[in-house]
Amino acid sequence: MTNLMTTLLMQSSTAAEGPTPKTFWLPEGASTFAEQNDWVFNFINYINYFFFFLVIGLMVVFVWKYRQKGREVYARGPNHNTLLELGWTIIPTILVVFIFFIGFRGFVSMKTVPANAYQIDVTALRYGWVFKYPNGATSEDLYVPAGKPVKLVMRSEDVLHSLYIRDFRVKQDVVPGRYTTMWFQADHPTQGEDFHDLFCTEFCGTGHSNMNRKVFVLAEADFDSWVVEQGRWLDKIAPEELYSKAGPKLFARCAGCHTLDGKPGTGPSWGNYDGSGNIWERTSKAASAHKVSGKSVSELVGAGKQYETPEGYLRASILNPNEHIVDGYGPAMPTFRGQLSDKAIQALIDMMKHLDEFDAKGNFVGKK
Amino acid sequence: MTTLDTRPIHDEVPGNYLTFRRGILSWIFTLDHKRIGVMYLVAVLVSFFVGGVMALLVRTKLLFPGEVEWMTFDQYNKAFTLHGAIMVFLVIIPSIPAALGNFVLPIMLGAKDVAFPRLNLFSFYLWIMGAICAVYSLIAGGFDTGWTFYTPYSSQFSTGGTIPVLVGVFILGFSSIFTGVNFVVTIHKLRPPGMTWFRMPLFLWALYATALIQILATPVLGITVALLVVERAFNIGIFDPVMGGDPVLFQHFFWFYSHPAVYIMILPGMGIISEIIAVHSHRHIFGFRFIAFSSIAIAIFSFLVWGHHMFTSGQSPLMNVLFSAITFSVAIPSAVKVFNWLATLYKGSISLNTAMWYGLSFIFLFTIGGLTGIPLAVLSTDIHLHDTYFVVAHFHYVMMGSALIAMIGGLHHWWPKMTGRMFNETWGKIGCALVFVGFNMTFFTQFMLGSQGMPRRYYMYKPEFQIYHHISTGGSYIMGLGFVITAIYLLHSLFAGRKAPANPWGGASLEWQCTSPPPHDNFSVTPRVGDCYDFSAVSWDEKQQGYVVDVEAHVAAAQSGKGH
Numbered sequence: 001m002t003n004l005m006t007t008l009l010m011q012s013s014t015a016a017e018g019p020t021p022k023t024f025w026l027p028e029g030a031s032t033f034a035e036q037n038d039w040v041f042n043f044i045n046y047i048n049y050f051f052f053f054l055v056i057g058l059m060v061v062f063v064w065k066y067r068q069k070g071r072e073v074y075a076r077g078p079n080h081n082t083l084l085e086l087g088w089t090i091i092p093t094i095l096v097v098f099i100f101f102i103g104f105r106g107f108v109s110m111k112t113v114p115a116n117a118y119q120i121d122v123t124a125l126r127y128g129w130v131f132k133y134p135n136g137a138t139s140e141d142l143y144v145p146a147g148k149p150v151k152l153v154m155r156s157e158d159v160l161h162s163l164y165i166r167d168f169r170v171k172q173d174v175v176p177g178r179y180t181t182m183w184f185q186a187d188h189p190t191q192g193e194d195f196h197d198l199f200c201t202e203f204c205g206t207g208h209s210n211m212n213r214k215v216f217v218l219a220e221a222d223f224d225s226w227v228v229e230q231g232r233w234l235d236k237i238a239p240e241e242l243y244s245k246a247g248p249k250l251f252a253r254c255a256g257c258h259t260l261d262g263k264p265g266t267g268p269s270w271g272n273y274d275g276s277g278n279i280w281e282r283t284s285k286a287a288s289a290h291k292v293s294g295k296s297v298s299e300l301v302g303a304g305k306q307y308e309t310p311e312g313y314l315r316a317s318i319l320n321p322n323e324h325i326v327d328g329y330g331p332a333m334p335t336f337r338g339q340l341s342d343k344a345i346q347a348l349i350d351m352m353k354h355l356d357e358f359d360a361k362g363n364f365v366g367k368k
Numbered sequence: 369m370t371t372l373d374t375r376p377i378h379d380e381v382p383g384n385y386l387t388f389r390r391g392i393l394s395w396i397f398t399l400d401h402k403r404i405g406v407m408y409l410v411a412v413l414v415s416f417f418v419g420g421v422m423a424l425l426v427r428t429k430l431l432f433p434g435e436v437e438w439m440t441f442d443q444y445n446k447a448f449t450l451h452g453a454i455m456v457f458l459v460i461i462p463s464i465p466a467a468l469g470n471f472v473l474p475i476m477l478g479a480k481d482v483a484f485p486r487l488n489l490f491s492f493y494l495w496i497m498g499a500i501c502a503v504y505s506l507i508a509g510g511f512d513t514g515w516t517f518y519t520p521y522s523s524q525f526s527t528g529g530t531i532p533v534l535v536g537v538f539i540l541g542f543s544s545i546f547t548g549v550n551f552v553v554t555i556h557k558l559r560p561p562g563m564t565w566f567r568m569p570l571f572l573w574a575l576y577a578t579a580l581i582q583i584l585a586t587p588v589l590g591i592t593v594a595l596l597v598v599e600r601a602f603n604i605g606i607f608d609p610v611m612g613g614d615p616v617l618f619q620h621f622f623w624f625y626s627h628p629a630v631y632i633m634i635l636p637g638m639g640i641i642s643e644i645i646a647v648h649s650h651r652h653i654f655g656f657r658f659i660a661f662s663s664i665a666i667a668i669f670s671f672l673v674w675g676h677h678m679f680t681s682g683q684s685p686l687m688n689v690l691f692s693a694i695t696f697s698v699a700i701p702s703a704v705k706v707f708n709w710l711a712t713l714y715k716g717s718i719s720l721n722t723a724m725w726y727g728l729s730f731i732f733l734f735t736i737g738g739l740t741g742i743p744l745a746v747l748s749t750d751i752h753l754h755d756t757y758f759v760v761a762h763f764h765y766v767m768m769g770s771a772l773i774a775m776i777g778g779l780h781h782w783w784p785k786m787t788g789r790m791f792n793e794t795w796g797k798i799g800c801a802l803v804f805v806g807f808n809m810t811f812f813t814q815f816m817l818g819s820q821g822m823p824r825r826y827y828m829y830k831p832e833f834q835i836y837h838h839i840s841t842g843g844s845y846i847m848g849l850g851f852v853i854t855a856i857y858l859l860h861s862l863f864a865g866r867k868a869p870a871n872p873w874g875g876a877s878l879e880w881q882c883t884s885p886p887p888h889d890n891f892s893v894t895p896r897v898g899d900c901y902d903f904s905a906v907s908w909d910e911k912q913q914g915y916v917v918d919v920e921a922h923v924a925a926a927q928s929g930k931g932h
Contacts, residue, residue, distance in 0.1 A: 048739040062713035071908040075651040077715030096696040106748025159521040166821030177609020201755040201823040209826035
């Protein structure tokens with residue numbers, strides 16, 4: 001049977017020029033797993049077609065041929081037939097053993113990570129992903145080198161998530177409190193604006209269906225220069241432009257929980273929602289009515305208090321968010337320690353100071 | 369003060385179980401399995417209506433890929449959660465055993481009632497309490513965990529109604545356990561002389577297998593939701609890693625119940641189909657023992673396969689391999705049943721009544737539901753399909769297209785017996801056809817959505833999926849119309865339907881030998897038992913406009929061994 005298997009699989013794995021195109025049942029196939037898995041899926045499909053038409057065909061024929069004529073009721077037919085019954089028990093058994101086996105083969109290769117795989121660390125949090133590359137660069141979308149095995153080492157900040165790249169036929173839950181891994185190899189670089197979809201497939205709350213991002217496959221040389229550039233993107237922005245250029249990009253990671261227009265989210269809005277001004281105003285005003293941990297902010301911030309400056313308080317709120325929690329909200333925010341550089345935090349605080357120069361979605365629109 | 373109905377069962381009272389005593393209190397305190405069955409039926413159908421409205425809301429939202437004004441993200445999440453929880457815990461699990469089973473089981477068996485009538489009534493009121501908890505959870509803020517209550521979302525993040533609904537599920541679990549206990553004891557202890565295990569109708573075999581699962585698996589659900597309540601209320605870490613727990617442990621616990629629960633839903637449906645196919649084909653069921661034992665086999669295997677819900681959860685690859693392999697063992701007895709039903713049609717004398725339309729619909733839908741289970745049981749293909757619409761479509765084909773269609777088929781099959789009235793066959797067939805067409809439109813498209821990669825529980829989706837969602841939602845409206853028509857003609861029959869004969873379809877099992885509706889105590893003399901699938905002594909009686917069974921000949925045939 002192993003020989004037969006090998007022959008069957010070999011036939012299906014003739015190298016393609018690009019990703020296999022979308023079919024009636026399956027999306028584009030863009031990883032090395034796609035060929036093998038699609039073959040198994042289609043094989044099962046043909047078996048299913050056969051049995052479906054067999055069962056329904058016989059049903060229709062019997063119902064037509066043996067429909068009741070008049071009030072004649074008693075019909076004589078065989079009550080049982082041991083040979084037949086054993087036959088339709090044993091033949092499906094053999095079939096499913098074979099089907100199990102081909103699925104098992106595919107699964108083993110999906111679970112055997114090549115030793116030379118390129119490692120990307122993944123952090124899932126409601127409702128986004130952070131991909132961290134070996135040089136410390138991070139991105140919101142996933143960039144991978146073509147023709148090279150890539151291993152994702154994944155952890156979650158809060159609840160269960162699941163990373164699913166349909167064109168690669170891979171999926172793995174991301175579980176808080178442990179690391180899970182998966183690997184794949186995509187041989188064909190994506191062209192221009194094209195990308196592969198990355199979905200979160202484990203229900204994680206309000207923004208679950210927004211927790212999808214893009215996967216770009218870059219030729220190996222392009223990838224190498226991209227990852228170096230990506231590590232330095234903040235460095236190239238002048239300090240006075242930091243909030244306008246880097247702010248919106250960084251705020252996208254906050255936008256899953258914080259709005260700019262005062263509407264409540266998982267966390268408090270950065271905009272004015274309780275009459276004490278936007279996030280900067282309510283933190284910096286001397287007599288702010290804004291309450292955190294049951295106290296007024298002004299009891300925490302100011303000369304001689306826990307935080308000398310509002311900047312210091314805001315910085316602490318990003319790095320150690322659960323020390324002071326705005327009244328009416330729960331301890332839902334993960335720490336961004338190690339994920340945002342000092343310069344990035346500076347960009348966010350600068351953005352808070354200039355909130356009136358941004359629209360409700362966080363795009364920079366300039367002075368009104 | 370009204371006391372429990374403890375009048376000796378042999379009191380000669382004219383009329384039937386509906387007229388036996390009158391007034392609302394005679395229902396509230398009844399110990400009659402038939403009345404309890406009818407009350408369950410009403411309660412389950414009301415819940416089915418509510419769950420159905422939720423489904424239509426979800427489907428209507430999904431006409432649009434983006435945000436809609438009339439339904440927020442959170443409302444959508446609560447709507448699909450409520451739909452799932454209602455349909456699973458309040459509708460499908462109790463529908464066949466507690467509603468139809470309660471009514472039919474003792475009569476089919478030849479008994480006057482179940483073994484523990486008070487426990488039976490208590491079990492109904494537990495169901496009511498569970499339902500009240502579910503309603504209360506809506507007032508308390510609703511819950512948005514999905515019906516699976518996965519941790520740590522359910523223990524730390526989800527909305528305020530989560531604890532009430534968990535308490536409700538806990539209580540509903542006991543309702544289910546008590547029904548199971550009752551049925552097992554009834555079948556063991558209350559069989560009349562001559563009712564051997566192999567003369568017992570296959571519906572009773574199925575209910576027996578189901579009851580075993582209810583008793584053995586449901587306590588695990590109770591423990592699981594109790595632990596979850598403890599974690600959520602008192603911050604004792606069991607499943608939440610922040611407090612030292614393990615979220616995957618929750619999934620093991622949950623599926624240890626919820627996979628067998630799939631068979632609590634489908635096994636009694638298969639039992640009903642065995643009855644419908646045999647009776648309306650007027651022909652001995654093919655392979656009685658294979659069908660009977662396949663029910664038991666399914667019940668046993670159902671405990672060993674829960675891990676196939678967790679191939680991507682992070683459990684060890686070795687476990688995945690084992691669970692995948694064992695899962696295929698369930699496929700075989702299911703396939704055997706389908707082949708046996710087909711062989712029963714062969715050389716039958718098939719009358720295409722509404723109940724039979726549902727029976728044939730079941731074979732069609734269950735075949736699809738079963739076959740699409742294969743790519744989900746196979747390791748490599750499940751990785752792609754897990755948590756997509758493919759799974760949604762698969763379990764709707766099994767839980768709705770099969771279990772619920774069987775329940776509605778059974779409702780039509782036994783409607784004349786339960787109510788004493790015949791419904792309109794033409795409207796019955798129109799209703800069935802609409803449900804069948806609507807169902808396939810709704811859910812077959814979801815196989816394509818899923819295999820193309822559309823994740824489940826998504827409020828927003830990519831525009832490329834919209835065409836499938838349009839067909840699916842259109843189908844759900846057609847299905848809804850079919851159910852509305854069904855409700856109308858069934859209710860209409862209560863007032864205007866032709867009086868039902870004792871045996872309208874030509875069945876030979878014992879329930880067709882008492883009047884329609886049955887008398888309060890089912891049988892005034894101990895019934896004589898033949899082979900319930902031997903239709904040789906059944907003939908049409910023009911005067912009664914129904915069938916009659918020549919009991920002498922029927923029993924004699926069984927004793928001479930002609931039946932088998």
